Amino acid sequence: MDDDIITVLLADDHAVVRYGLRAVLQTAPDIRVIGEARNGQEAVDAAMRLKPDVVVMDLSMDVMDGAAATRELQRLECPSRILILTMHAEDEYLVPLLEAGASGYLVKNAADRELVDAVRMVARGDQYLRLGAVRALAKELKKREHRAAEQTQYESLSERERSILRLIAAGYTGPDIGAQLNISAKTVDTYKQRIHEKIGLAHRPDYVRFAVRLGLLDEGTQM
Amino acid sequence: MDDDIITVLLADDHAVVRYGLRAVLQTAPDIRVIGEARNGQEAVDAAMRLKPDVVVMDLSMDVMDGAAATRELQRLECPSRILILTMHAEDEYLVPLLEAGASGYLVKNAADRELVDAVRMVARGDQYLRLGAVRALAKELKKREHRAAEQTQYESLSERERSILRLIAAGYTGPDIGAQLNISAKTVDTYKQRIHEKIGLAHRPDYVRFAVRLGLLDEGTQM
DNA sequence: ACCGGCCGACGGGGAACACCCGACAGTGAA
């Protein structure tokens, strides 16, 4: 299966892109495209059936996106290496993708020149990452850790406490919150103190910053 | 120049996509690709030089995006029709694009089947719009109007009032705000009342919702 | 079976805050 020829599966929901990728890869005699998929679900099915050396996978697909498909293939212990294609330099997705088991990450912009090299490297078992992506990695990791820490703190609260946190951040007063939840304003007070003890939020600005960072305020506000 | 053959210029910053588009359009005998461009700037130059019947233009490009290039070609009174290609159903860009002078709007998803038809229609002077896009038009317009209304309200405030609005939404108390701006808490009170009179924000939740919708809280919070 | 920890729910009281009232000076336009 690997006696010279590198077999490749293409996964992209745009037919034009698949045509283009095919055209580029056909210029390399040691690479053969053995299948195509129009979304993540098809990619997983095809990869398990065809067992290609490399899956060239678009990040943004309708039914199951590239990240989800990567995770799924990893879960199913598919031996294929995965090379992620992305539109621009959306490096924020890099870390979870590598955690999910992707072997490479290529910006479509440079796909014509670098694609063949990237496929070969990934097929050999190496990782292929663009330089900018690597640089963004450290920064991203830190941000994510901080975000994750806050997320963990939030999840350490009880259900009631989370509700109170959200409502305080949204600007409601103690009595208002009590009315909304059918409890006394004094009870709301208790939760405030417990939130303070647990995760250190003391004043309203702390609540608002915390909630904005976790995106807790967008939910109830969408129209 | 239009004695049968439709001349086309391709503008997309991804070489793979250009290859794919070429492959699709080559299947139509009445269409000939006479040029390619790697960004909006090149597209404008090439279009003015080659005067193609149709410019097939990607929406998201680095140097000058499809919308800007469309506006520029319109300004230069280029006779070419413009067919916009977009990744997904990003219908929010539809209205400004049509205003800018685009003749058609095609989702890349369906580019293999519909592209040839779209190019022919646009070349004839018709508009080509996907059905979903048209349906989304009315909804988008409404949303934008509402957002724009709030934006206008915000801009109708004085500089000081805007600051107070932001700080209240961020959760600061009157005295806190006074300290930050070196004014009395009582002065802050006045601004609150004036904001109330001008744009109707009465309670803190109103402030928070308003600020979240206008994205006023993300700015000072990014790290 | 008991004890400590966590959770949901209250209340009192003093300090802090918000809200409505009025006030006044500077600036710029009608």
Place this chain on the structure above:
DNA sequence: TTCACTGTCGGGTGTTCCCCGTCGGCCGGT
């Protein structure tokens, strides 16, 4: 000049916040 807008401040009353303590229910440990 008069009027509207802006930036600034104060007084008083009602509301809210914050720290204190309380109580019953539940669950896990010894």
